[in-house]
Amino acid sequence: MKAITEQKLANKNVTPTAMRILVMNTLLAQNAAISLSDIEKSLAPADRITIYRTIKTFEEKGLVHVIEDGAGAPKYALCLEECDVNEHHDLHVHFNCICCKETFCLPNCKIPDVSLPANFSSTEMNLIVKGICDKCAN
Amino acid sequence: MKAITEQKLANKNVTPTAMRILVMNTLLAQNAAISLSDIEKSLAPADRITIYRTIKTFEEKGLVHVIEDGAGAPKYALCLEECDVNEHHDLHVHFNCICCKETFCLPNCKIPDVSLPANFSSTEMNLIVKGICDKCAN
């Protein structure tokens, strides 16, 4: 696994330090988006500020994207490979389950076009859907 | 104007106190969504905590809705009359201008249907579009 991790970092010109590999592995191990404090907890007693800066670096380099799901703290999830610093291709829907509180990326669920009023142009879109996920549906 | 204000409060069973009328008038005077600190500034030196609780009350009673535009602090905007505590009919698009930094409701711009994966159901959707608004477009 470490090979994959370091490769991901190298692909985006992020020097693979010990801390960065730890954070990346934590992200890889998730299937839901996680908050900064989630990462802190699972990496305790690692330094909180370093984790914070690591995530910031990942974000700047296009490794992760931020999801504001309205649950208080922003959450982070790995980007797809095609992601780019300049143009995040994360135009997928994010789903926040009101039951299990998890937030998932739905990479196959694209945001439909919206027709904006005259003279409005869009550069970025974020769609958060709240509801019940498949696991909680039963 | 005060008549309209008090009517709006009464419609949602919110007793119209002096502070609530002030906050409601502040909201009515805006065409963009505003943050808590915006309200605090325009109502200074009124008590910050009371404003905070007033907005919370408005939110619970379906008078305002929260917009997480990713600009740090949540912003608030008046709901349409049809809004209800249980089912917010605010399925309109919110637009955040990266130029003037304002966030508007686009009440005529509805969120299109998205096809969720099997066994996912949605109760609420929030679509934030970032871009350039008509005023900044020229």
Place this chain on the structure above:
DNA sequence: CTAACTAATGCAATTCCATTGCATTGTTTT
């Protein structure tokens, strides 16, 4: 009309999280 009650307010204090400064350590380059 007043006592009792409930709702709203204001202040103090706390907590949580984001962010920055700075000194130290590790890594790369020449």
Place this chain on the structure above:
DNA sequence: AAAACAATGCAATGGAATTGCATTAGTTAG
């Protein structure tokens, strides 16, 4: 090996959300 640069860890700051509690206002019952 020295110089230059990047990453880290700790301390400290700052802003916003949130709660507790005592006071005040407004409503209702007797």
